[in-house]
Amino acid sequence: MIARVVLLGLALVAVVTFADWFSSPLRPCEAPIQQYSETSKGNETAKEYCSAGKIVALWRAVGRSVDAWHDDLNAAATIVIAIFTTVLGVFTVRLARSTRIAADAAKRAADAADMSAKAVTVVERAYVYPIITAHGAINDCINAALDSTEEDVPAPVTAEITFKFKNFGKTPAILKTSFVGIGVAPLGAKIGLAIPEAVLGVLEETNPLHSRMQMGITRKQAQQIGAYTGHLCFEGTISFNDIWENEHITEFYFVWDHWISRMNLRWVETKTKQKGEQSPD
DSSP states (O other): OHHHHHHHHHHHHHHHHHHHHHTSOOOOOSSOEEOOOOSTTTTSOOOEEOHHHHHHHHHHHHHHHHHHTHHHHHHHHHHHHHHHHHHHHHHHHHHHHHHHHHHHHHHHHHHHHHHHHHHHHHHHSOOEEEEEEEOOSHHHHHHHHHTOSOSSSOOSOOOEEEEEEEEOSSSOEEEEEEEEEEEESOOOSOEEOOOSOSEEOTTOBOOOEEEEOSSOOOHHHHHHHHTTSSOEEEEEEEEEEOTTOOEEEEEEEEEEETTTTEEEEEEEEEEEEOTTSOOOO
16 A cells, blocks of 8 residues: 555656656757758759757647646645655554554563563572471579579579571572571570581481570569560571572571470561672661
């Protein structure tokens, strides 16, 4: 359709241009051509003929005819050009819309692929959490503090937590650092751990690790623990990398429950730093 309109417009422009050129004046022949008869009419006066003059006359006659249609041809050409411009504009708008739709579709596909890749890492990556295997003599520590005659003086008895780190994910974890502590909350600074295992495979766990109280607790603190207004807690962090080189930091917080004589997990959270990003706070 567009090709036909273009060809029609070019044809009309060519006709108008030819008409202008065709109607321009031409020089008449400068001298008539005389021819003498060589027949038996030898003395007859030769007639003058001018072929070029006849062509010029015919040329001008045709030119005058074309001049009569000159304005109409110009108007028709203008209309055709306007129609062609309109069609071209509509085509351009539709092309731009199609390009935009294609770009949006490509972006959605790229976003979907990115989300799919991230989903794979979330599902398949390593997840490292602590497992408490022994509570030590925490009840003895609390009872010793309750028997103390000094309210704000720590008792000499302390307790120890024995635990492991286990990879609950579907891919290996590369262990980096760990800091833990046990005592009456808030603990403040925690102590770094030396973990012999550098890599934990799927469902693998470390050898037993230990965290001991730095000091005993006071009678006042023991009373608050018994009334659940204070907490004897075990908390810490473990940082590790997954196989995609993303860094993860798991924070955990356990609280002693004297009714069941065990450490209960209050919360655990893993912060992730994608490769190339700053470390998570």
